[in-house]
Amino acid sequence: MMAEVLSLVSAVLILAGCGCCLIGALGMLRFPDFYTRMHAAGITDTMGSGLLLIGLILQPESHWLVIAKLCFILIFIPLTSPTAAHALAKAARKGGLAPLLGPQGSERSRPSPPEQEESNG
Amino acid sequence: MIEFVINVVLLSFLVLLALTIARTKDLLSSVMLCGLYSLVSAVFFVTMDAVDVAFTEAAVGAGISSLLMLAAMMVTSRYEKANSIQPKAALVVVFLTGVLLFYGLIDMPMFGDPNTPVQQQVSSHYIEESMEEIGIPNMVTSVLASYRSYDTFGETVVIFTAGIGVLALLGGRGAGIRKPSSPAASRSAFPDHLILRVISKLLIPPIMLFALYVQFHGDYGPGGGFQAGVIFAAAIALYAMVFGFERARKRFPLPVIRFVSAVGVLLYGSVGMVSILNGHAFLDYHALSANALSGQHLGIFLVELGVGITVTSVMILLFFTFSERAMQSGGQE
Numbered sequence: 458m459m460a461e462v463l464s465l466v467s468a469v470l471i472l473a474g475c476g477c478c479l480i481g482a483l484g485m486l487r488f489p490d491f492y493t494r495m496h497a498a499g500i501t502d503t504m505g506s507g508l509l510l511i512g513l514i515l516q517p518e519s520h521w522l523v524i525a526k527l528c529f530i531l532i533f534i535p536l537t538s539p540t541a542a543h544a545l546a547k548a549a550r551k552g553g554l555a556p557l558l559g560p561q562g563s564e565r566s567r568p569s570p571p572e573q574e575e576s577n578g
Numbered sequence: 579m580i581e582f583v584i585n586v587v588l589l590s591f592l593v594l595l596a597l598t599i600a601r602t603k604d605l606l607s608s609v610m611l612c613g614l615y616s617l618v619s620a621v622f623f624v625t626m627d628a629v630d631v632a633f634t635e636a637a638v639g640a641g642i643s644s645l646l647m648l649a650a651m652m653v654t655s656r657y658e659k660a661n662s663i664q665p666k667a668a669l670v671v672v673f674l675t676g677v678l679l680f681y682g683l684i685d686m687p688m689f690g691d692p693n694t695p696v697q698q699q700v701s702s703h704y705i706e707e708s709m710e711e712i713g714i715p716n717m718v719t720s721v722l723a724s725y726r727s728y729d730t731f732g733e734t735v736v737i738f739t740a741g742i743g744v745l746a747l748l749g750g751r752g753a754g755i756r757k758p759s760s761p762a763a764s765r766s767a768f769p770d771h772l773i774l775r776v777i778s779k780l781l782i783p784p785i786m787l788f789a790l791y792v793q794f795h796g797d798y799g800p801g802g803g804f805q806a807g808v809i810f811a812a813a814i815a816l817y818a819m820v821f822g823f824e825r826a827r828k829r830f831p832l833p834v835i836r837f838v839s840a841v842g843v844l845l846y847g848s849v850g851m852v853s854i855l856n857g858h859a860f861l862d863y864h865a866l867s868a869n870a871l872s873g874q875h876l877g878i879f880l881v882e883l884g885v886g887i888t889v890t891s892v893m894i895l896l897f898f899t900f901s902e903r904a905m906q907s908g909g910q911e
Contacts, residue, residue, distance in 0.1 A: 533781070540777040547771065 460517040467515035474508030481505055490557035491549055495542055502538035507531065581625065588622045603658045605651055613644040629800040630718040637808045642893055645815055649897055652904030653748075700725075713871040714797040714878065722802065723878040727861045731846055733804075734885050738843045741892035745836070749899045771820070778820040785813040793886045797875070803882040807889025814890075815897045823901060832898060835891045842888030849880050 477500050484497025510531045514524050595615045599608050616639025623632035687694040704721050712720035722730055793806030818826035849861065856865035863877025864870055 533784070536777055536781065540773060544771065544774050 463515050463517045467512045467517075470508050470512030470515065474505050474510075474512060477501065477508060478505035491554055492546065492556045493558065495546060499538070499542055502542070503535065506534050506538075510534075584625055585622070588618060588625065591618050592622070603660075605654075605656055605658060606648075609644055609647040609651065612647070613640045616640040616643075630716075630802070633800045633805050637805045637812075641812055642808045642815075645812065646893070646896055646900065649900035649904065653900060711870075712874045712878070714875070716797055716799060718800070719796050719802055719878065719882075720874075723881050724863060724874055727850075727877075727881055730881070730885065731850070731861065734843055734846055734888050737892050738839060738888055741839055741895050744896050744899055748903050749832075749895075774820055778816055782813050782817055785816070786810060789813065793882065794879075796882055797878060803885025804889055807886040808893060810886070810890045811893030811897070814894050818897070818901070823898070823905070827898065830894060830898075832895070835895050835898070839888055839891035839895060842884045842886070842891065844884075845887065846881055846884035849877055849884070 481497050481499075481501030484500065485494050488494045488497050510527050513519070514527050514531070519527075592615065595611055595618065599611045599615065602608050602611070616635050620632040620636040620640065623629070623635060687696075691697070704725055705717065708717045708720045708725075709715070712724050714720050789806045789809035792801035792809060793803060796802035796806070814826065814830060817829070849863075849866070851860075853862045853865040854860055858865040861877070861881075863873045865873065866876045867873035
């Protein structure tokens with residue numbers, strides 16, 4: 458009984474994590490500029506990987522060593538990916554990339570093609 | 579069925595990535611895409627149950643080589659030159675090579691065919707006897723560091739030679755002459771990136787600890803000297819990028835690293851020499867101890883340590899040399 462509940466919960470979490478990754482990927486493709494795309498990539502990093510990892514931890518046949526390793530990843534990803542996103546956004550601001558939306562740069566930055574930043578997220 | 583679908587998806591990803599890399603003129607994008615290519619191929623290796631190879635591919639291909647490419651790119655320009663290749667001649671060459679490769683593919687056995695020469699000769703011996711002869715659970719390590727330690731010695735020497743080559747090209751003239759506080763050096767120190775500094779300070783010790791785990795746990799799980807060396811070097815490169823090259827070079831002085839990179843190869847070679855001097859073949863670990871299994875353990879430990887030391891120091895050496903040269907050329911502009 459316990460194992461079935463666990464595997465059901467884990468399956469739901471893994472599916473939800475996959476859904477978050479899909480949403481993030483869709484956002485990366487569809488969002489207009491660098492900063493909004495980073496926002497979409499953030500969903501993949503936090504919700505996507507977090508839910509996937511929790512789902513994998515809850516798998517009933519997981520060995521405790523595997524669970525410990527997954528817990529380490531679960532601790533490190535929330536530390537690294539926001540930091541990377543922060544550094545990326547800061548570098549973009551410093552490099553003079555104005556956001557497309559918002560008060561500062563709606564006219565100014567229109568002509569700049571957003572294709573260059575696709576690989577950065 | 580599902581495995582077939584996964585393989586097809588991953589392989590088509592690889593083809594698409596390769597085409598994109600060939601098409602793009604932006605070198606930064608191609609470096610990033612190359613990292614992605616390595617990650618996808620690492621996933622592909624995992625689906626084929628080759629976790630050691632996948633680990634190496636992820637650590638070397640996606641990790642340190644992207645970093646080294648970026649460091650090398652700081653020396654050159656960011657964009658490819660417009661007409662640097664003749665498309666027609668290149669197309670002919672690529673087409674002919676492709677035809678030859680497909681011709682060669684006809685003779686290859688089917689994937690996973692048990693009747694191939696590869697499966698029938700030594701590999702079944704390795705698989706069946708490894709636990710008794712070597713006594714470590716990870717068969718890949720026993721092949722890499724004991725049965726085939728000759729080849730691994732060659733690989734280590736190749737890495738060492740690569741380090742020497744880069745030093746000979748870039749590290750010679752003017753490498754020791756440095757202005758004490760050039761603006762380029764302080765620019766790379768990220769004085770305003772407080773978050774980056776705090777998180778890096780938090781993360782560098784666990785990364786180094788993980789590298790040591792990979793190094794010494796290679797007998798039992800995926801890992802070994804190559805991966806561990808790369809991870810250790812990545813931690814030091816992170817330190818150098820966040821806290822500035824001046825500080826990193828004070829902590830890890832280049833002459834010491836240069837010396838240490840030779841020590842690793844020397845350690846590997848001396849294990850072989852000890853075997854010879856004791857009347858065994860080169861790199862025959864039975865010479866190291868009266869007990870066969872403990873001799874194997876000691877030999878694998880020492881050899882992996884040598885690999886790890888050399889890989890770490892050569893990677894740091896490459897990174898430092900590239901970034902130093904980039905700073906010098908940046909300061910001249």
